[in-house]
Amino acid sequence: MNYPSQLIEDAVSEISRLPGIGKKTALRLALHLLKREESQTRSLSEALVNMRTKTTYCVKCHNIADDQLCNICSNPRRDQTIICVVVDTRDVLAIESTNQYKGLYHVLGGIISPLEGIGPADLNIESLVARVENQDTDEPVKEVILALSPTMEGDTTAFYLQKKLKPSGVKMSTIARGVPIGGDLEYADEITLGRSIVSRVAYD
Amino acid sequence: MNYPSQLIEDAVSEISRLPGIGKKTALRLALHLLKREESQTRSLSEALVNMRTKTTYCVKCHNIADDQLCNICSNPRRDQTIICVVVDTRDVLAIESTNQYKGLYHVLGGIISPLEGIGPADLNIESLVARVENQDTDEPVKEVILALSPTMEGDTTAFYLQKKLKPSGVKMSTIARGVPIGGDLEYADEITLGRSIVSRVAYD
Numbered sequence: 001m002n003y004p005s006q007l008i009e010d011a012v013s014e015i016s017r018l019p020g021i022g023k024k025t026a027l028r029l030a031l032h033l034l035k036r037e038e039s040q041t042r043s044l045s046e047a048l049v050n051m052r053t054k055t056t057y058c059v060k061c062h063n064i065a066d067d068q069l070c071n072i073c074s075n076p077r078r079d080q081t082i083i084c085v086v087v088d089t090r091d092v093l094a095i096e097s098t099n100q101y102k103g104l105y106h107v108l109g110g111i112i113s114p115l116e117g118i119g120p121a122d123l124n125i126e127s128l129v130a131r132v133e134n135q136d137t138d139e140p141v142k143e144v145i146l147a148l149s150p151t152m153e154g155d156t157t158a159f160y161l162q163k164k165l166k167p168s169g170v171k172m173s174t175i176a177r178g179v180p181i182g183g184d185l186e187y188a189d190e191i192t193l194g195r196s197i198v199s200r201v202a203y204d
Numbered sequence: 205m206n207y208p209s210q211l212i213e214d215a216v217s218e219i220s221r222l223p224g225i226g227k228k229t230a231l232r233l234a235l236h237l238l239k240r241e242e243s244q245t246r247s248l249s250e251a252l253v254n255m256r257t258k259t260t261y262c263v264k265c266h267n268i269a270d271d272q273l274c275n276i277c278s279n280p281r282r283d284q285t286i287i288c289v290v291v292d293t294r295d296v297l298a299i300e301s302t303n304q305y306k307g308l309y310h311v312l313g314g315i316i317s318p319l320e321g322i323g324p325a326d327l328n329i330e331s332l333v334a335r336v337e338n339q340d341t342d343e344p345v346k347e348v349i350l351a352l353s354p355t356m357e358g359d360t361t362a363f364y365l366q367k368k369l370k371p372s373g374v375k376m377s378t379i380a381r382g383v384p385i386g387g388d389l390e391y392a393d394e395i396t397l398g399r400s401i402v403s404r405v406a407y408d
Contacts, residue, residue: 002275002276002300003275003297004262004267004268004269004274004275004276004293004296004297005255005259005268005269005270005274005275006270006275007251007254007255007258007259007270008255008259008268008293010251010254010255011251011252011254011255013251014247014248014251014252015248015251015252017244017248018233018236018237018248019232019233019236020229020232021233025224027294027297028223028224028294029222029223029225030252030255031292031293031294032222032223033222033252033255033256034255034256034259034268038256038257040221041252041253041255041256041257042253042256043218044218044219044221044222044249044252045248045249045250045252045253046249047211047214047215047217047218047219048215048218048219048234048237048245048248048249049245049246049249050211050214050215051209051211051212051214051215051234051237051238051245052237052238052242052245052246053242053245054211055209055211055212055238058208063208064208064209064212064238065208065209066209066210066211070208070209071206071207071208071209071210072206072208088235089208089235090231090232090235092208093207093208093231096206
């Protein structure tokens, strides 16, 4: 395509490197920015560079953070006695958006996958064991919730973590698997439906 | 939602100001940039600011340009005797991507719309008339193609332009309207189909 301007071509090519954004969408976004105030483009590009260059990882839970500790670990109103183990920041945000969890997190940074050559040593597992075992605080960790995807890799990782944390005697649990709320039984796959019968919950 | 980092929250909020990008997509893009080299974020943000601050409008056709003249107007291999009138840069790029047109353009910058209070004086119409009338060049304009949308506003604008350019005696045409190539007759709307019968093309 003959772009009327090299600068637009450059911008479109950079925008379309983002996942899920093709040339057409990139062009639409570029033309949108051209129509708006210069300040919008400036604050967008500053926010991106600041995020990329100034964020770091929380020394406690390995989540993305502005400082040594992330906003969750440094929040005194969070329940310090419970840790939810997730794969990455996206999972933290997904759980945070439910407003159902007030404890802390531990971000593994990946999942055990022999096929991709990712073993336990590549993940933040040692620091999780240390958090659970070295407890000289007023509020020791009482429970570890595993919030991993119900896939082969997720189950393998969960199994490994259970074995590693068992000696500490901490209570362990996993998020419930079953038919999604609002989902029609008819459309649930057999494995999920089968598992939801096996793991049925008794009425109180 | 409780973001673990203020910097990410700022970036997500800036990205989600773009059209068609919600909070979830913005977060996905932000986390993607975090995983990549710092240089990618820097070149993206530089390309955006450069595009926004350094582009200008072509003095001849009002298209977006890096210099006084856009890449199309300054290209000596383009046919200088034919001008295609479009609403905005997006239309120029759409036509360029067909590789079927080798002439110049004229970008109106909008379309006559009494409902939105946009009249002929708000558009780049005087400069189009001047391009067609003041012809002291070796290659005078011989034809003006109107490539406007087949809507009420497009037809009104086309009608106005025909009236304004008639005294110059320039040949005028409009892009063909009809059943889209590859489209099934069954699915064409009645107005398009009706018009394609009225404007039928005789075989040579």
